[in-house]
Amino acid sequence: MRLAGFLEELERFYGRQEVSWPTEPYEFLVWWHCGYPASDATCAKGWAALTKEIGIEPDTLLRASVAKLRHALKAGGMVPELRAERLKEIALRVQNEYGGDLRAGLVGPLAKVRAALKKFPNIADPGADRILLFGEIAPVAAVPSNNPHVLYRILRGPERENYGATYRDVQQMIEAEIAESFDARTRAYLLLKVHGQSLCKRTKPKCGECPVQRECAYFARQS
């Protein structure tokens, strides 16, 4: 079965997936620092508290005290003070280098935009790819950062020990088989993400409940 077929199976099993985080690049950067350890659930909690108690605009974050930010961010989990300082760093950069409008400044060659995104705290290649794709800047082959192993296992077998090598291999699999469009690549991202969170976990995948078990290279090697 090719990748398109696996995605069909996953969509039949999990249903159509919707984005559950802010996709505008600046808002994503703020959301990403609203929770720690960062997850949809922790970031959503911190985001809800931050937007209710303070707001997210760059000048609003710069005016707020670290103590006030820390209080709001506590809803999202650990190290709220560090995350408060990171938010100020993000807001300051967006204010000073982008005139308060990050999205308007993310133009030009892809390599330059990617490098600009990676200057923000806690943004490496997977985060930059996620912003590029979901922010509709470029339809890159983004892979969920917590589970590049999912597609690797399905198509090839046990993932490689090197995270970066697995990530790049999976990107190439997506580039080879999934149309270079925002719709097709966001759909692939979201289905791989939900499968990694639900059944194809990094340790102890629940293969017995998996809808693609019969075609999975990893499962075939374990059997």
Ligand code: SF4
């Ligand atoms: S069979 Fe197991 S390893 Fe393969 S995709 Fe399903 S959960 Fe993951």
